[in-house]
Amino acid sequence: MSTSDVSIMNSSENLLNISKESFSAPLVKSSEDLQQSDTPTWLTKDYLEQCLRKHYKDNKLKILRWDVRPALGKGENYGGVLTRIRAECQTHLGAVVSGHYVVKTSFEADEFARKTMEPYDIFNREMSIYENVLPRLNALLGEIGDHDKIFAETIAVDRERSALIFEDLNVREFVMPNRFAGLNMNLSKMVLRKIAKMHASSTVLNERENGCLETFDRGFFNRHTDNYMPGFEGLLLACSRRVAQWDSYQYYANKLMALKAKYAELGKQVFDPIPGHVNVLAHGDLWTNNIMVKYDKNTGEPLDVTIIDFQYAAWGSPALDLHYFLNTSLEEDMHLNHQDELIQCYYETFSDTLNKLQYRVKIPSLHQFHLQLEEKAFYAFHSTCVILAVQRNEDTEDADFKAIMQNDQRATRFKDTCFSNIYVQHIIKTLLPIYERRGLLDLEQ
Structure with missing residues (x-):
């Protein structure tokens, strides 16, 4: 971020x-x-x-x-x-x-933050991404004449101090989009085309270099640590408390409460790569605040985007980025009604780039790709009902890492405040029954 x-x-x-x-x-x-x-x-x-x-x-x-x-x-x-x-x-x-x-x-x-984050090794991993991985992805895309700038490049990488230094993008008129408004169709497609190129080139790099990216296995959910689970579970329970206040929603609130017992395992299953499926190096935290946009000064239309912040990059399904981005970062109508159109946009660039890079494995059809995304659909529910509330939160008085991870009075107040957001409530009210009908609130998925 x-x-x-x-x-x-x-x-x-x-x-x-x-x-x-x-x-x-x-x-x-x-x-x-x-x-x-x-x-x-x-x-x-x-x-x-x-x-x-x-x-x-x-x-x-x-x-x-x-x-x-x-x-x-x-x-x-x-x-x-x-x-x-x-x-x-x-x-x-x-x-x-x-x-x-x-x-x-x-x-x-x-x-507290240092010890909680330590097992995720996010700073060393991000430094490796910027220093060793992104330049090789750029080189692969250069092989096919694609010189589109997708990433930020670094001024300095300091492993001793866990520090990165960048040139400030604001100077070149790139700014962070409004996280409260969400992205429109045009800007969303620009982001998806760029992340599709990153995904495709990473798949080919991993193929050519004998699984070199598969060690990036410490995303938000992973098989090494559960240190972030208190935060996710606390937000899930805050969501349940809010849902219980709505007429005719007590049934859903009860299911959310029960889901806590299996939440960690369901999240880990999302992050587990599936043999035979197409896997990529996912950004891992693809949302509004990790996108920088250059807008036309006269029309306000986006001209270019740059993707930043790779602390949680993880080898796994493209669904990690697609479900997360599509359910946290869009305008309301886009979130509720246009996800298939955006997935098709992503798929066209993804498959085209794989073909140009002469990927040796059979590329899934669009229908097959949708089926693979559906196997990871729990992450769409998680992104909507747990993550969105934090990312759209407007009350920053208690907003810090401890407020997410702890369960004291201040932390509980912060989480409840996140779910008081009227926009977030409307999205959850609309989608929660759909997620339930798809079996995404069940303990066995």
Whole structure:
């Protein structure tokens, strides 16, 4: 859930092209002048200067002034600390230019978050994705003449500190879409075409390199740890409490309550790859806040999208991304009535890219693909009835990682507040009976 971007530049001369604007606000001269509470103590001017010197291949580059501030507000991010930096730099040519960056780090100051996330190894895995996987996917797509920019590229990867540094996409007029409004048809299709290319190229990479991506097996549900289950189960029970307040819905509330006993296993079955099905490297957390969009200034129409944040990338069914995205990130009418159209859009790009890359296994037909998605349909229910409420929550007073994962009074209040959202209630009221008729509320699926 980050707001990062990136454009690799090979020399300090290229730095001149980033931004020649002056800072409109006074800058600090050292990290001591402006140190946000979550900003790591090691993130100093000298540290950033060394990273920029290495990236731009300019050993004389010098940061004259810099400005540090949080990249996101409360309720926008639960997976790490994001810091936005503006730096006024002098290159070896003597030119003074402005650079804009986003630094993504772990919750190192929060022991609870650190220990809870530790078994998922999200920071090391994301660094591996950016450093080793995404460049190879880009190279594969380049083989077929497809140079569409799908991902953000990195300025620096620091494994010792679990940190990533990106060029700030906002400078190139990419912004995060409105998570409360949801995405329209045009923008949704743009996202799906790009994730389809990522999926297809990852399938071919895994085929060519003897299962190289199958070690990415620690998504939100996995066979290694249940550390996130208190959060998912707490949200499920909050959903049940809300549903029980509606006329004629007590039956569904009871089924939701009973589902808690099997919830972890049902989630793990979604994430288990099925032999004989097409499997991909899924993004794992594909929703509105992990998409950056460039809009036409005159028409407001989307021109391009970039997909960011790969902490929960996982080898498995394309359903991991499709069910999650389609049931958390769309406008209401799209969510309720147009998912088949969007799946067809995704499938056309996915199958076309696989064919162009000469994938050796038989590609499923559209009908067969739908059947494979249906085997993972529990994740559509999970995304709608558990995840959507957090992602559309507008009351951020208690919005933090502990409020999701714990069960004290504050955490319970936060979860109940999430399900007080009228939009979320309408979606759940509409879809819950459909999920029940499809058997997605049953313990045996």
